[in-house]
Amino acid sequence: MLKEERISAIADYIKEMQTVSMADLVNRFGVSPNTLRRDLSKLLENGNFKKIYGGVTVNNNNKSLIDYTERKSKTSKDKISIGKVAASLFESGDLIFLDSGTTTDAISNFLPRNISYTLITNSLQLIVAASELSNVKLLIIGNQFNPKTQSFTGTDEDTLFNKYNINKAFMSATGISLNNGVTNSEFNEFKIKSQVLTKSLSNPNQENILLIDHTKFDRTALLTYAQINQFSKIITSGEAPLKYKEYFEKNNIELINSHLKTKPSVNPHK
CATH class of the missing domain: 1.10.10.10 (Winged helix-like DNA-binding domain superfamily/Winged helix DNA-binding domain)
Known part of the structure; x- marks a missing residue:
């Protein structure tokens, strides 16, 4: 080059x-x-x-965050396939946290209509989609709206998620790295992500599921909000690099290729 x-x-x-x-x-x-x-x-x-x-x-004084619509257009087919697989994991009675981000937002196209469940989210797109469904109980978090990310951030208390017994958390990320874990760039979103993952340490019933398109592997952003082994499932598009497959198998993490809509021969031990 x-x-x-x-x-x-x-x-x-x-x-x-x-x-x-x-x-x-x-x-x-x-x-x-x-x-x-x-x-x-x-x-x-x-x-x-x-x-x-x-x-x-x-330099945000010169150029701010890449606009939400621009990020959403990148690898959009991949995000849609990830969102469809993620929504298929919803079950009746679930208390689900849906993270903000263009990948998690793709779930909005596939929210189940035939079962009852509760959604907690700070994503505007998911809020709008869920508000139209009578089978969904919707809880909204965040008191500051960021138009660039189309999400709400900011909470009045650092222990907000202690009161919710989430059993499934679908999370997005800017990057995933074996050395630096699961990362993102925006501090206010980092605080919410961190609180959700911290709650899972004291709640054995909370399953954390990471949604990332294949371009996020070997990328590192400023802030690490979780370690990879805090997730039981990772839904991605395309093939994950071999070193990640080996890590996932070693740590009993289920890898799901959204394009294949099948699960590889990894048998996680619960």
């Missing part, structure tokens, strides 16, 4: 991830730290990005 092409690819990656670490960029683009620093010095000249401790981030 030519220098100009590499710098352009690095810029595109930072825009999509919003915040990335130096280590992530070195690993992803196969360059030395010195070469990366020279590339970043060129990128920092136009003001679209700014350096932070240990990495680089999009």
Whole structure:
């Protein structure tokens, strides 16, 4: 890859991830730290990005988060297939948390209408879809609306989820990495995600299910909200890299390929 092409690819990656670490960029683009620093010095000249401790981030004063509709259009077929498989896991009487994000939002197209269940969510799209269904009890969290992510964040208490006995939590992520776990870039969403995963540590009945398209593997965003082994199922599109398949099998995590609509020969021990 030519220098100009590499710098352009690095810029595109930072825009999509919003915040990335130096280590992530070195690993992803196969360059030395010195070469990366020279590339970043060129990128920092136009003001679209700014350096932070240990990495680089999009300069929100110059360019804000990638718009929700733009993120939604990327790999949209993959997200739809993931959403359909996720919705097939709903059961009567479930108390379900649905995370915000373009992948989890795809569930809105497939919300079951023939069973009764409760949904807790901060996603505007899921709120609108669920509000039209008489079989769904809807609980909305968050008191601040972010138009860029089409979600509500901000709660009055850090122990909000202690009062809810969630039995299934469907979560999204900006990236997944064997070294850095499950990550995202936005701090207010990170707080909600972290609270949901923390509650599962004291609630053995809570099953955490991660929804990620195949482009999220080997990506790391600024904030780690969970370790991979906190999830019992991972629904993704396409094939997961071999090292992840091996990790999932070792940790009894069920991997579901949404395009195949079948489950590989991994027998999780409950």
